[in-house]
Amino acid sequence: MAGIDRSLVRALPLFARMSDADLDRMLDQATVRRVPAGEAVFEQGQKATAFFLLLHGRLKVMQVTPDGQQIIVRMVHPGDIFGFAKALQRDDYPGTPVAAAESLVLSWPDTLWEELVEKNPNLVVNAMQSMGQRLQEAHVRIREMATEAVERRVAHAVLRLAEKAGKPDGDGVRIDFPITRQDIAEMTGTTLHTVSRILSGWEARGFVEGGRQKLVVRDRGALATLAKGGE
Amino acid sequence: MAGIDRSLVRALPLFARMSDADLDRMLDQATVRRVPAGEAVFEQGQKATAFFLLLHGRLKVMQVTPDGQQIIVRMVHPGDIFGFAKALQRDDYPGTPVAAAESLVLSWPDTLWEELVEKNPNLVVNAMQSMGQRLQEAHVRIREMATEAVERRVAHAVLRLAEKAGKPDGDGVRIDFPITRQDIAEMTGTTLHTVSRILSGWEARGFVEGGRQKLVVRDRGALATLAKGGE
DNA sequence: CACGTTCCTTGACCTGGCGCAACGACGCGG
DNA sequence: CCGCGTCGTTGCGCCAGGTCAAGGAACGTG
Numbered sequence: 001m002a003g004i005d006r007s008l009v010r011a012l013p014l015f016a017r018m019s020d021a022d023l024d025r026m027l028d029q030a031t032v033r034r035v036p037a038g039e040a041v042f043e044q045g046q047k048a049t050a051f052f053l054l055l056h057g058r059l060k061v062m063q064v065t066p067d068g069q070q071i072i073v074r075m076v077h078p079g080d081i082f083g084f085a086k087a088l089q090r091d092d093y094p095g096t097p098v099a100a101a102e103s104l105v106l107s108w109p110d111t112l113w114e115e116l117v118e119k120n121p122n123l124v125v126n127a128m129q130s131m132g133q134r135l136q137e138a139h140v141r142i143r144e145m146a147t148e149a150v151e152r153r154v155a156h157a158v159l160r161l162a163e164k165a166g167k168p169d170g171d172g173v174r175i176d177f178p179i180t181r182q183d184i185a186e187m188t189g190t191t192l193h194t195v196s197r198i199l200s201g202w203e204a205r206g207f208v209e210g211g212r213q214k215l216v217v218r219d220r221g222a223l224a225t226l227a228k229g230g231e
Numbered sequence: 232m233a234g235i236d237r238s239l240v241r242a243l244p245l246f247a248r249m250s251d252a253d254l255d256r257m258l259d260q261a262t263v264r265r266v267p268a269g270e271a272v273f274e275q276g277q278k279a280t281a282f283f284l285l286l287h288g289r290l291k292v293m294q295v296t297p298d299g300q301q302i303i304v305r306m307v308h309p310g311d312i313f314g315f316a317k318a319l320q321r322d323d324y325p326g327t328p329v330a331a332a333e334s335l336v337l338s339w340p341d342t343l344w345e346e347l348v349e350k351n352p353n354l355v356v357n358a359m360q361s362m363g364q365r366l367q368e369a370h371v372r373i374r375e376m377a378t379e380a381v382e383r384r385v386a387h388a389v390l391r392l393a394e395k396a397g398k399p400d401g402d403g404v405r406i407d408f409p410i411t412r413q414d415i416a417e418m419t420g421t422t423l424h425t426v427s428r429i430l431s432g433w434e435a436r437g438f439v440e441g442g443r444q445k446l447v448v449r450d451r452g453a454l455a456t457l458a459k460g461g462e
Numbered sequence: 463c464a465c466g467t468t469c470c471t472t473g474a475c476c477t478g479g480c481g482c483a484a485c486g487a488c489g490c491g492g
Numbered sequence: 493c494c495g496c497g498t499c500g501t502t503g504c505g506c507c508a509g510g511t512c513a514a515g516g517a518a519c520g521t522g
Contacts, residue, residue: 200471
């Protein structure tokens with residue numbers, strides 16, 4: 001159905017210890033989809049019928065609170081699985097993954113999971129480890145939100161972005177997809193106003209370089225110090 | 232080694248679709264340990280050598296921030312697995328589980344996991360689902376911390392406690408283990424002062440009934456309304 | 463290139479809830 | 493049953509950061 005080259009995904013931890021033949025077979029059963037920037041892969045609350053893998057691009061998983069507030073629960077980077085409702089024991093998707101940049105998404109029908117696992121027990125083990133890491137990251141974020149002031153949280157968020165989505169840019173690291181102040185606010189639990197003020201401050205001190213939907217980290221060390229709490 | 236009666240754990244989702252014989256064998260390989268209230272099962276940062284199951288009692292998983300602040304990452308209820316570092320791909324424990332009440336804990340050496348899984352593939356599937364649920368809960372908490380005011384967060388926390396650890400008490404529900412204001416503060420990311428004020432307020436309105444290390448929910452509906460944001 | 467839209471910045475003001483402090487109450491150990 | 497340690501309550505001042513407001517800069521589109 002798809003005809004994706006195995007080499008694109010061979011190195012992913014999810015497929016570790018899976019034979020080339022099995023992997024090819026799995027890829028043959030996948031659907032590829034191009035998602036333009038700004039579009040959702042699926043919608044929060046929608047019945048879950050598939051699970052997904054991000055091949056290329058960048059997704060932000062949004063959740064809307066009953067009273068209309070929006071937050072970004074996590075970012076999906078290439079190689080990550082998402083929309084894995086099966087694992088969450090739900091039959092609907094808990095969030096909405098929106099493409100921050102044009103993205104390429106692989107998906108398999110939910111019903112295939114059992115069968116795939118049957119043939120390849122490692123798949124579950126690997127999937128579980130990936131979820132374990134996400135759980136850990138979630139706990140770190142909870143701890144940050146509970147104990148740290150806004151500026152530190154933003155520093156952490158920016159560092160994480162640089163880590164996961166950084167691209168060398170001159171003497172710094174540029175976040176490799178369009179990101180707004182609003183996005184950062186929704187990732188750290190603040191308002192875009194506060195984020196704007198903080199970034200302006202950092203820019204004045206030469207830590208970062210801002211711009212419309214753009215962010216370049218110039219002095220990673222300084223941010224790390226901030227994040228650690230050393231004023 | 233242990234001689235635990237199968238019936239104690241037979242109903243747990245973790246062991247679903249495991250044969251009685253296999254379960255008995257697994258239980259034979261387990262170590263039982265009684266943990267008095269206030270004592271830790273293991274310590275954050277310690278090398279991970281086992282994984283655990285809470286049989287009876289109640290644990291609070293604490294994390295200490297580099298600068299000494301403490302928070303409660305989650306509560307462990309009977310039937311929950313914890314200290315599952317294998318799944319997190321870590322070799323040390325990320326938190327410290329402290330007994331809130333006298334507890335009974337089962338543990339298996341980490342090294343046994345692979346072997347157990349070999350014989351019983353469902354174990355991984357079930358473990359993953361349990362982690363999936365925890366991940367979801369973590370996301371909910373992140374959303375709460377990002378968007379909700381303190382009083383609402385406390386309302387949510389108390390409702391969750393009533394749900395998971397509630398015991399009928401007269402016309403209300405009593406939290407079935409000793410819990411301090413400090414604990415609730417560390418679960419919601421506030422100070423004990425604010426929690427105390429909030430609970431006093433609720434008590435005045437007849438929603439709850441406080442006391443030393445004690446908390447009884449009298450009007451669950453009122454709390455639910457608060458949690459939902461209805462003034 | 464004019465116009466609308468989206469994104470960013472900055473100022474002024476206001477308030478939730480934190481920090482500090484003092485005190486009261488319960489319960490345990492001697 | 494007395495003293496001390498833990499736990500809870502409450503008042504007060506202060507400030508980080510949210511809200512409200514206004515305007516400017518970059519981008520896309522007809």
